[in-house]
Amino acid sequence: MIIVFVNLLVFLVIIFHKNLHEPMYVMLCNMIVCDLIGSSAVMPRLLSDFFVDIRIISFEACFIQAFCIHMYTCGSQLILTVMAYDRYVAICNPLRYSTIMTPWTIVKLCSIAWGGAFIMVVVLLSITIRLPKCKSVVVHAYCFNGALFVLACGDYLVNNIYGLFITYFLTTLSLSAIAFTYTKILIACFFKSQSVSKSKAIHTCATHLTVYVVFETTLLFSIMALRFPNINPNATKAIGTLMITVPPFLNPMIYGINTKEIRNNVLKWLNNKLSPI
Numbered sequence: 001m002i003i004v005f006v007n008l009l010v011f012l013v014i015i016f017h018k019n020l021h022e023p024m025y026v027m028l029c030n031m032i033v034c035d036l037i038g039s040s041a042v043m044p045r046l047l048s049d050f051f052v053d054i055r056i057i058s059f060e061a062c063f064i065q066a067f068c069i070h071m072y073t074c075g076s077q078l079i080l081t082v083m084a085y086d087r088y089v090a091i092c093n094p095l096r097y098s099t100i101m102t103p104w105t106i107v108k109l110c111s112i113a114w115g116g117a118f119i120m121v122v123v124l125l126s127i128t129i130r131l132p133k134c135k136s137v138v139v140h141a142y143c144f145n146g147a148l149f150v151l152a153c154g155d156y157l158v159n160n161i162y163g164l165f166i167t168y169f170l171t172t173l174s175l176s177a178i179a180f181t182y183t184k185i186l187i188a189c190f191f192k193s194q195s196v197s198k199s200k201a202i203h204t205c206a207t208h209l210t211v212y213v214v215f216e217t218t219l220l221f222s223i224m225a226l227r228f229p230n231i232n233p234n235a236t237k238a239i240g241t242l243m244i245t246v247p248p249f250l251n252p253m254i255y256g257i258n259t260k261e262i263r264n265n266v267l268k269w270l271n272n273k274l275s276p277i
Helices: 002-016 023-049 059-092 094-100 103-129 145-149 157-191 196-227 233-258 260-274
Strands: none
Touching (some): 002 233, 002 260, 023 103, 023 233, 059 094, 059 103, 059 145, 059 157, 059 196, 059 233, 103 145, 103 157, 145 157, 196 233, 233 260
């Protein structure tokens, strides 16, 4: 519930304050929606499992949960990549920023991120659902593609290869985009004149980079734990759960604390709600 509250708080503050209707904050709203898709797919189910001894989930519900989790992981990486491009334009081309990052450009970039994630996830799960099922026990804390295709009787080598391909492709794409844009940003900062707007953009870069590092670190540990599940099954489940809970909880906190505009509006809203009439 805390994860949902902090994400919705930042989301609504951005939506209802026109001074925050800028490309960076619009992309942050997309990131929040992505975080909510992942956390809401897992947390209610995990909480309900604490109160029952027999944990049963239908295949349809398991499939939906897997779809939401993969949309969260794929969508987050693509949205973070788009946000890196926004920071690159803001610092390296500040005079052309408003002409490059137009509302239509933002719509196209966000559509590419969501559309790309949706297509990859649909293909991923489509080649899994076609396999005949002969097992019914999911040993992980939640459902995802790997937990689904190991229930199959047939050969799931193609599923494994495609899943690894998506993982490496998105990680390489986002890491390359981050490396390229931030190298350009560092060059611009060292060799071009400084300004207030540039300092503000650099500050948001640090925030974006922190969010990216947190997400990629939890994702890396989660993948490693899932690839070696027999080392410590409980640790595997815990690490996998952290990937779905830690970034969605920390992202709005990081942006809320480090971004002055969001912080001031959040504090103003809370003050109005908590102050006596």
